[in-house]
Amino acid sequence: MQRFVRSAAMAAAGVLVAGLAAGCGGSSDDGGEDGKGGKDGAGKGLASQKLDWGRCKASEGSPAPGADWQCSTLKVPLDHTKPDGETIGVALIRAKSTGKGDRIGSLVFNFGGPGGSGVSGLPSFADSYDKLRERYDLVSFDPRGVAGSEGVRCRDDKATQAAEQKVDLTPDTPAEEKAYFEDAADFGAGCAKGSKKLIGHISTVDAARDLDLLRQVLGDDKLHYFGVSYGTELGGTYAHLFPGRVGRLMFDAVVDPSADSIGHAENQARGFQRALDNYFKSRGQDPEEGSAKVAKLLKRLDAEPMRASGERKLTESLASTGILVTLYSKQTWPVLTRALEDAEKGDGSSLLQLADAYNERDPSGRYSTQSHSQRAISCLDSKGRSTPEEAKKRLDRFREISPVFGGFLGWDTAGWCHDWPVAGQHDSPEVSAPGAAPILVVGNTGDPATPYEGARRMADELGKDVGVHVTWKGEGHGAYGNGSACIDGTIDDYLLNGKVPKDGKVCS
Template identity: 50%
Template sequence: MPKPPRARAAALTATAVLLSSVLAACSGGDSKDEDLSAQKLDWKDCTAPSQAEGGGDAPSPLPNGTKWQCATMKAPLDWNKPKGDTIGIALIRAKTSGSESTRIGSLVFNFGGPGGSGVTTLPAFGEDYAKLRTRYDLVSFDPRGVGRSAPVKCESDQQLDSYFQQDATPDDAAERTKLLDNTKEFNAACEKNSKKVLAHVRTTDAARDMDLMRQVLGDDKLYYFGISYGTELGGVYAHLFPKKVGRAVFDAVVDPTQDAEQGSLGQAKGFQLALDNFAEDCTSKTEDCPIGDTAQDVKDRIAKLLADLDKKPIPGIFPRELTQTAATNGIAQALYSKDFWQYLTEGLEQAYDGDGKILLALSDSMNGRSENGEYSNITAANIAINCADDKSRYDSAYVERKLPEFRAASPLFGDFLAWGMVSCTDWAVAGAAEHPDVSAAGSAPILVVGNTGDPATPYEGARKMVDALGKGVGVELTYKGQGHGAYDSKNKCVQSAVNGYLLDGKVPAAGTVCS
């Protein structure tokens, strides 16, 4: 199984939709000898998202009536052959609510993943950025390989249902062989259906797309807001184009110094911390916690539930069952935001009574599955981008040697995240590097926001990003909170600091702490 995507907004939007229901009951182009930076975008009212983007309805206008507009930008399929075949990069924008005289430019968002569709996510959270829209056009996009931008395609919806029901934490040789065989089949399907694009979905490719986007949007500098994996993308952009960085914010920061194994181990620690905080929160309230008497009791009961599900799944969303893997995935999804802890509590209550609907809905959200059984391509894109980026390849023997370390980091999530490291085994494309290069000497200041309770991108990554960006570039801000990301927590201190920098160029003091 892939490691949990380092995305916030897209996953949480899907979670809300799925839970409301449950609780209620590569496009290639011709070779063109042209200057792509001179292309004119044909902005039109947005249509409904494609299934690869997650499906659903066309985005509703903002409260003041501003309509979302969409366009497609041509980019080289292979940046080493800029005059060769092109692909389309899907963009979305909401024009500034301010005057042209006060407009700074376009503020480009990447919400993470890798694999999340910015075209569907930005409208879902557009109102949260109303203050920023007073001086910017809000812009986001589907990175290459994602959504409507030459999407990576692997298995069918029916095959994915089976893929996500598999036992992702094998206990014996037979289960291990089945997991590896399923991984090999999935990866072979990706090569068969998406061979043309697999070598061209690296983060460095997406960063070059962003610089082309900057030029096409008419900006001398890139104004950027990266969340989760979007911080890694932003760091790579700053490394490649340090003199083109305008004002940039990195929120929910990926540690750029870690290889794939270290990143997975960090997530194990991060999700365990979030689970500890969830259990403490439930049992510290004045009313009785319905899922345990003490924090340790809560975690012990969850561990027993998962052990029982490993032997015998329970009914989920008909006709699918809640397996151990799906339950673990669903618990992880709920830990992305404190707003969903209530659903985790209710989902666990249900599961203890033999009903797995809520936990399975949470797992579906993580995996990009809609109520009608169709999947977005977030999993395919997530694996493709990670495997194209990460040089390391791990076999089952290596994972087994590492299991004690992962279990020490997290008794609940350790096995799950350790075995996720085999996702790139037998991948068709070699990985680019052990970890991204984000050194950015000469860049404008970049505001780096770390959240002490972040499960998916642990807090320590913010300091590592600041150090890796280089002296005088990264400016660290700490948020003492819970969940994945800080700005969308609506903490006034965080938002004031971020808005002050993006709108007025006021760099907060390094080491500022918000709580």
């Protein structure tokens, strides 16, 4: 369960700062890996394909990026156990190296999710990577089942909005509980109907095998990779499957690979509550008192949703999402202050606008399919299938961890993959990569969505002399590009010059 692991929320919240201020998560098989970087069965034939790079077209709801960007499609096997069988297309984007330094190769990005679009994400974040572009082609992709790569769609916009308004994600009565789990089952059935045969072939392991095929087609002997949030789990899975093909891999905002679905939910409850506590401390408020006030607001919304905009109302669930999105970056804490003040005055518009940004709903009522892909991928990855009774028994523990977010995340352990149409693959991902080159693992002490402790666990599970742990004492989801010259310099030196820092390095 990784409902809130996605870096796109940082950009979504950032877009709202001016407006509101002014007005308002494989298999552990090795797939034939020879440990030396050779091709495996999944690459036969398709490894020799030539990419037809051309001008990018506008995607649904997003304009085409500028002339610097080129797009193409990589053919990959639908089923990697049948490399000569049916293929699907993986959407790609790149900006070629500026040539200001000796070219190293391609640097492939994944910004999180699961379900985040790299084709739309990379141009949005590219200004942060100008220095890296001096020696790398910057490349990203929509993983299979995402956006331009056979994107999964589980329900239409009308049904999505109806569920947001009517389904209580912290059910208090038998009727609310029945509606909650019926909606979860309906969503899964919609995914199966909308994606048909793809639903069983969009796991993180599948994406990691696609990543190795991409490496070959790009002409790189080793994979150089920049993974953020869920992208760290994808990178760790790649390193486990193909340790001999690891080049320079950097993980930022790191998923805890030792956690199962319940552990992930607990981690996120702890991480978001920690970030909320830090927000209150920054305002000179007592975190316990501040959280109690927010919890009281959510309880009122649970009983009676608040007027917001048009016919829509601010529900408890939408308010929780609106609060969460502002915790992804310290820059959006002032937005949270304004939104909470508005809500206390009876106006839910600001929190609803924040929730819409996270849920990628535009003003016309159209939603992206990011959340559909996220759920479909994570439920295929994870075996976790808690019953409603099991979720109820753990609610007290979750609420103790987080009085604000614990109830929602506790119920989510059962609702997220309830009655899912395909079985999950593992309890937790396998990332051990003995013999791989050193991998940089950067943890942020204030990270809400992928709490800091997960970075050390990732480094440990990658293995001795492989995982190199670096700490940033900061706030927000991710460290690179957030104002730390120490962090940015360390990562740049590793990716550009191959300089591996000392394990345990700390940047303030």
